[in-house]
Structures are given as C-alpha cells and as structure tokens.
Amino acid sequence: MNAPLALPSDVPRVNATRFRQAHEEDWEQLDRIVSRMEKRSIRSLSDEDLLALPSLYRTTLSSLSVARDTSLDRALITYLERLCTRAYFQIYGVKTPAWRQLTGFFAHGWPSAVRALWRETLFCVALTFGAALLAYFLIRSDPTWFYSIIPQGLAEGRDPTASAAALRATLYDKEQDWLGVFATFLFTHNSQIAIFAFALGFAFAVPTVLLILYNGLTLGAFFAVFAAKGLAPNVTGWLMIHGTTEIFAICISGAAGIRIGLAIAFPGRASRMDSAVEAGRTAATAMAGAVIMLAVAGLLEGIGRQTITSDGLRMLIGSAVLVAWLSYFYALPLRRANGE
Amino acid sequence: MASSAVQPRGLKRTFITPEGVDLRLELGSAGSRAAAFIIDVLMIVAILVAATLALFYVARGTSTGGEQFIAIIWLIGAFVLRNAWFSLFEMGGRGATPGKRMLGLRVVARDGARLTGSAVIARNAMREIEVFLPLSFLADQSVEGLADTFLVVFALLWSGIFLFFPLFNRDHLRVGDLVAGTWVVQSEKSKLSADLVGTSYRARRTFPKAALELYGIYELQTLEDVLRKENPDAIVTVAAMIRGKAGLPDDGDDYGFLYDYYVALCAHLEANMMVGRRRESKFA
Numbered sequence: 344m345n346a347p348l349a350l351p352s353d354v355p356r357v358n359a360t361r362f363r364q365a366h367e368e369d370w371e372q373l374d375r376i377v378s379r380m381e382k383r384s385i386r387s388l389s390d391e392d393l394l395a396l397p398s399l400y401r402t403t404l405s406s407l408s409v410a411r412d413t414s415l416d417r418a419l420i421t422y423l424e425r426l427c428t429r430a431y432f433q434i435y436g437v438k439t440p441a442w443r444q445l446t447g448f449f450a451h452g453w454p455s456a457v458r459a460l461w462r463e464t465l466f467c468v469a470l471t472f473g474a475a476l477l478a479y480f481l482i483r484s485d486p487t488w489f490y491s492i493i494p495q496g497l498a499e500g501r502d503p504t505a506s507a508a509a510l511r512a513t514l515y516d517k518e519q520d521w522l523g524v525f526a527t528f529l530f531t532h533n534s535q536i537a538i539f540a541f542a543l544g545f546a547f548a549v550p551t552v553l554l555i556l557y558n559g560l561t562l563g564a565f566f567a568v569f570a571a572k573g574l575a576p577n578v579t580g581w582l583m584i585h586g587t588t589e590i591f592a593i594c595i596s597g598a599a600g601i602r603i604g605l606a607i608a609f610p611g612r613a614s615r616m617d618s619a620v621e622a623g624r625t626a627a628t629a630m631a632g633a634v635i636m637l638a639v640a641g642l643l644e645g646i647g648r649q650t651i652t653s654d655g656l657r658m659l660i661g662s663a664v665l666v667a668w669l670s671y672f673y674a675l676p677l678r679r680a681n682g683e
Numbered sequence: 684m685a686s687s688a689v690q691p692r693g694l695k696r697t698f699i700t701p702e703g704v705d706l707r708l709e710l711g712s713a714g715s716r717a718a719a720f721i722i723d724v725l726m727i728v729a730i731l732v733a734a735t736l737a738l739f740y741v742a743r744g745t746s747t748g749g750e751q752f753i754a755i756i757w758l759i760g761a762f763v764l765r766n767a768w769f770s771l772f773e774m775g776g777r778g779a780t781p782g783k784r785m786l787g788l789r790v791v792a793r794d795g796a797r798l799t800g801s802a803v804i805a806r807n808a809m810r811e812i813e814v815f816l817p818l819s820f821l822a823d824q825s826v827e828g829l830a831d832t833f834l835v836v837f838a839l840l841w842s843g844i845f846l847f848f849p850l851f852n853r854d855h856l857r858v859g860d861l862v863a864g865t866w867v868v869q870s871e872k873s874k875l876s877a878d879l880v881g882t883s884y885r886a887r888r889t890f891p892k893a894a895l896e897l898y899g900i901y902e903l904q905t906l907e908d909v910l911r912k913e914n915p916d917a918i919v920t921v922a923a924m925i926r927g928k929a930g931l932p933d934d935g936d937d938y939g940f941l942y943d944y945y946v947a948l949c950a951h952l953e954a955n956m957m958v959g960r961r962r963e964s965k966f967a
Contacts, residue, residue: 417904531762542811623862627805
C-alpha cells in the first residue's frame with residue numbers, strides 16, 4: 344500500500360496550499376487596506392478600495408471559517424484570525440470624528456448625563472450644606488473645633504485667632520503677581536480631586552461620600568471664622584463668585600462616583616457587570632464635564648475674583664453663572680443625538 | 684463552523700461577529716499589559732522631564748510675565764499628560780496607547796460595539812484609585828515616617844485590591860475595564876507565513892498507515908511549529924521520537940524526514956476530516 348504517488352509536481356498535496364492559492368490575493372489586499380486605515384483614516388482610501396472593503400472582509404471571514412474546518416495549517420488560521428480581527432475593528436469600531444464627538448458631548452452627552460445623576464447630585468449638595476452647617480455651628484459654639492477640621496497648612500492664618508482686619512485683607516487683597524498661575528493651579532488641583540471622587544465611587548461610594556462631607560466641613564469652618572468677625576456677607580461674595588461653579592462641579596463628580604458605587608452594590612434587575620458599565624459611562628461623561636466646570640471656576644477664582652472686589656458684583660456673577668449651569672443641565676431641551 | 688468550543692480557561696474568548704463567525708479574540712496577558720503600562724509611564728515621565736528642562740531653559744531669559752506664562756503651560760501640560768495621555772491615544776483609530784501598540788494590544792468594547800469616548804474616559808479615570816492611590820499612600824509614609832505605619836499598611840492593602848484586581852478575575856479586567864465595559868485584546872499584525880508544503884513538493888519518503896495513525900491535529904500543528912522555527916535541537920529530538928514510535932529506520936536527514944512526515948500526516952488527517960473523522964489529538 345501507499346506506493347509513491349504518481350501525481351504531477353504542481354498538484355497541491357494539502358488543502359492549505361489549494362486554499363492559499365485561491366484566496367491569497369484577496370487577503371493581501373484586505374491587509375493593505377486595513378493597514379492604511381489604521382495608519383491614517385478611512386478617508387485616505389481610494390474609491391475602489393472603499394467599495395472593495397466590505398466584500399473583501401466577508402471573503403476573508405468566510406475564508407477563516409472554511410480554513411478552520413478544512414485546513415490544518417495553523418499559521419494560516421492564525422493569520423486569518425488576526426487579519427479578520429483587525430478588519431472587524433476597523434469596520435465595526437469606526438470612530439466618530441473628533442469634532443462630532445465634541446459637539447455631541449456639549450449638545451447632548453454632558454447635560455443628559457448630569458440630568459441622569461440628579462438624585463445623587465441633590466444628595467451631594469445636601470450633604471455639602473449639611474456638613475457646612477454642622478461645622479459652622481460647632482465652631483461658633485466652640486472655636487477650638489476649627490483646628491480638628493482644618494489642617495494647619497490649609498488655613499494660612501485664617502483661623503479663629505486672626506484679627507478682623509487680617510481676615511478682611513485675605514478677601515480683598517490682590518495677588519496680582521502670580522494670578523494666572525494661581526488660577527491654573529487651583530484648576531488642576533480641583534480637577535484631580537473631582538477625578539478622584541469619581542474613581543473612589545467604585546469602593547461602594549463610601550470614600551466619595553466622605554470626600555464630599557469633608558469638603559462641606561471645610562466650607563462651613565472657614566465661613567464660621569469670617570462670620571464670627573462680622574464678615575459674613577463679604578465672605579459670601581468671596582466664595583460665591585467661583586464657589587457656585589466649583590461646589591456644583593465637585594458635587595456632580597461626587598454624584599458620578601456615588602452612581603458607580605450604587606450600581607455595583609445594588610444592581611437591581613441587571614447583572615452587576617451590565618449595571619456597572621451603564622453607570623460607568625454616564626458617570627464618566629458627567630465627570631469630564633465637571634473638569635470643564637472646574638476650569639471655568641478656576642478662571643472665575645483666579646482672575647474674576649482678583650479683579651472684582653465689590654461684594655454685590657461677586658454675588659451677582661456667582662448667581663448668574665449658577666443659573667446658567669442649572670438651565671443648561673436641567674432646563675435645556677435636549678435633541679436626541681443620532682448615535683453617540 | 685467552530686467545531687471545537689473555546690475553553691474559557693485560557694486567554695481566548697468567543698467573539699461572534701454579526702456575520703456569525705467566531706473571531707476567538709485573545710485577551711492581553713497580565714504581563715504584557717503591565718509592560719505596556721510601564722512603557723507608557725516611562726514615556727510620560729521622559730516627556731515631562733524633557734519639557735520641564737526646555738521650559739526652564741526658555742524661562743531663564745524672560746520677564747516675570749513670561750515666567751508666569753511658562754508656569755501655566757507647565758501646570759496644564761502636566762495635568763494633561765497625567766490625565767489625558769491614555770484617553771486621547773485610546774480614542775484614536777488604533778484604540779491603543781504607544782505602550783500598548785508596541786505590545787500588540789488594543790482596547791475594545793466587550794460587547795463588540797464601537798468604543799465610545801465615555802468608556803475610554805471611565806476606564807482611565809479609574810486609574811486614580813488603581814495606581815495613584817497606592818503611590819500616594821507610599822509617598823505619605825515616606826513623608827510622615829513611621830507614625831502611622833499601621834494605617835498606611837492598611838491603606839496599602841486596601842488600595843492593593845484595586846491594583847491587583849486583574850489577577851483575580853477570569854477576563855483580567857482592571858477596575859476601569861469593568862466599569863467602562865471594555866477589555867484589552869491582542870491585535871497584532873502578522874504577515875502570512877510561507878506555505879509549508881507548497882506546490883513544488885515531491886514526497887521522497889512514504890509512510891505505512893500505522894505510522895500516520897499515531898497522531899492527531901494537535902500533534903500535527905506542534906510539528907508545524909517545530910518545522911517553522913527550525914530549531915536544530917528540537918528537530919533532532921522530535922524526529923527521534925517519531926521514528927521510535929513508528930519503528931522507522933534513521934536515514935540521517937532529520938529535517939527531511941520530519942518534513943515528509945508532516946506532509947503525509949497532514950494529507951492523511953485532512954482526508955479523514957473530509958469524511959467527518961476529525962481527530963483532535965493522539966488521545967482522541
């Protein structure tokens with residue numbers, strides 16, 4: 344048995360050879376087109392390539408199926424698997440152009456994400472003001488409480504022992520020199536905290552809630568120090584010009600963190616995974632928006648507050664900005680975006 | 684189609700395209716993902732150091748106003764580098780940072796849909812608690828000495844849970860991947876390797892049927908790897924083993940023997956497969 348086969352030399356012995364001969368050109372062409380799309384974009388393709396792409400993709404995909412069932416050449420199957428995977432992600436994972444993503448974010452994504460988080464946001468706002476009130480009354484009744492809430496470095500002399508004149512000076516003195524740098528520093532620092540509040544939500548929201556709580560305590564403690572010296576309206580103006588935006592932004596990013604924590608702890612009818620994913624994407628959009636809000640707050644604090652020293656004007660600007668945010672997030676009619 | 688189910692144990696995952704073909708995605712291993720991350724961090728640090736030095740150089744000659752401007756650029760640049768490096772690259776066409784690209788990895792949505800900006804931001808913002816939180820605890824300890832060692836150890840353990848999270852779940856998901864609905868897959872570019880058998884092949888050896896019944900597809904493909912890699916030691920060992928099992932004489936040409944055996948076995952197994960007898964391995 345098994346005598347030497349009397350085949351002519353150009354007849355393929357195994358399926359892989361036959362198969363390669365029949366389709367190799369298509370695969371190579373798909374490889375070339377996909378490489379081009381990866382390097383540049385779909386717009387760099389010529390019209391012929393663009394028209395050929397879907398059918399080449401399907402041909403290669405069916406080559407993969409056939410190869411798996413008829414050929415034993417592992418290198419061939421691996422090659423086809425990788426090529427199909429790359430082609431799949433170029434065809435189905437097409438990116439929305441950057442500017443469309445950006446306009447979509449401002450027109451629809453951002454406000455609707457914030458709107459979806461309204462319960463958590465309300466909770467964070469209530470928590471902030473609750474904690475502020477608590478700190479305020481504690482310190483008004485016993486000023487030593489101040490030192491257990493605020494670390495020494497942060498106070499910079501603004502503690503209960505400071506004189507009214509010194510406190511007043513901190514509210515109105517201009518730091519002309521490094522104004523812009525100061526504003527930028529505040530923006531990056533606060534944004535980092537906002538991102539942190541978002542990420543900490545994963546630990547069942549507990550650290551996020553603590554962060555918001557502490558933020559409120561700090562606010563109340565400073566307010567108490569100034570109010571004790573009869574500077575309540577002045578400090579209100581000082582805080583409001585940027586604080587409405589800043590506190591709102593911190594509350595939104597806290598709300599984003601809480602949403603994630605709640606989705607993981609209490610997924611409801613959805614699976615824990617699905618629930619986490621849905622919450623994560625909404626929350627991430629809201630958090631990215633909070634970073635933008637903090638940039639605005641940084642500008643208001645670093646530049647607006649340093650140049651405007653009238654209490655009334657400070658409060659007016661702070662309220663106007665708050666109204667603008669509220670109407671953008673909650674009152675604006677949203678047009679449904681076609682795809683994200 | 685897929686005649687062998689993909690085992691959920693390894694790194695291969697079933698991934699059915701709308702056309703109904705299973706792409707069998709291969710997840711990035713924990714090691715290559717860690718390596719990609721380290722490359723990215725090194726690049727970020729290198730850029731930061733280089734930019735800082737360059738800005739210092741520029742700042743020497745300028746006025747106070749210029750210095751301020753440069754300080755602002757530095758602050759914003761550092762913030763963007765830390766928070767946006769990963770997100771911006773992953774939003775691009777390749778879905779990968781330079782580090783991931785080097786290791787042939789890319790980020791994709793677990794459900795196969797397009798990767799949205801919000802998913803990318805979510806997975807990267809989570810890095811705050813995975814990497815920067817443990818780092819900041821470490822920094823705290825070195826600053827404050829041993830006063831709160833117990834607290835710091837506790838904090839490190841707690842944050843370590845997030846850092847080592849990928850090692851404790853089947854799909855190697857980071858906390859960020861879990862929340863964003865993404866995973867990191869191997870997506871390499873490879874050239875079609877040469878046809879091992881080809882058309883100009885002429886069999887110089889023939890094998891008895893019993894010798895071809897020894898092995899299945901798994902062994903055939905292992906033999907294919909041996910032939911493609913052309914490692915002399917492996918070729919000698921494998922040739923000796925097959926000759927021993929099949930009881931064939933040694934003719935001194937190990938590579939030629941293995942090559943002929945490969946072609947004969949491949950043709951034999953393919954012929955059986957065509958009539959519905961697919962033999963996965965020698966144990967089947």
